[in-house]
Amino acid sequence: MSWYCDVAPGHPYHGPYHDREYGFPLSDDAALFERLCLEIFQAGLSWLIVLKKRESLRAAFDGFRPDVVARYGEAEVARLLADAGIIRNRRKILAVIENAGRLLALSAQYGSFAAWLAAQPAQSKEAWVKLFKKTFTFTGGEVVNEFLMSIGLLPGAHRPDCPVQLRLDTLARERAAK
Incomplete structure (x- = not known):
């Protein structure tokens, strides 16, 4: 098995993401939405891209603010498809817009996307994938698993001996003690 921990150290893009974000819990809806969208954009491509x-x-995508993205129409889709700075895949762009609306519906019901995630019972990877496929679009197994690992809801983001994993373990113990 190859680990992200083995690729990231010292890399100008992978290193900071690995050391400061990957596997760390998130509770801000825009940050959670961004992470889900990044995983959708990654499908079939490298994480480095x-x-x-x-x-x-x-x-x-306006800072991945779901309330803004959910209102995008054809003019914004055309703008995005013409933007050479982003990944210009129509299906992925439409999925991001659709998922913004779905996230807002969840937020209306649960108070936030983070609260919806927290309200789900502990479940297997397969159950998470099934739930996400029912709730969102363009969320296959790899997208869901990486999203959940990246926000600390599924284990496996780091090797057990990775310094970042050791830091995450300490943070988890501190949260549990509160």
Whole structure:
């Protein structure tokens, strides 16, 4: 098995993401939505491409604010498809817009996307994938698994001996003690 921990150290894109974001819990809906969208954009591509285009994607999608993205229409889709700084896949762009609306519906019911995630009982990877496929679009197994690992809901983001995993373990113990 290859680990992201083995690729990331010292890399200008992978390193900062691995060391400061991958596997760390998130509770902000825009940050959660961004992470889900990045995983959707990554499908069939390398994570490095996504990381290199991340700032352009963030700018093009209004900071991944679900309330803004959900209102996108054909003019915004055309703008996005013409933007050479992002991943210009029509199906992925439409999925991001559709998922923004679905996330807003969940937020209306649960208070936030984070609250919806927290309300789900502990479940297997397969159950998570089934739930996401029912709830969102363009969320296959790899997208869902990587999204959930990236936000700390599924284990496996780091090797057990990775310094970042050791830091995450300490954070988890501190949260549990509160």
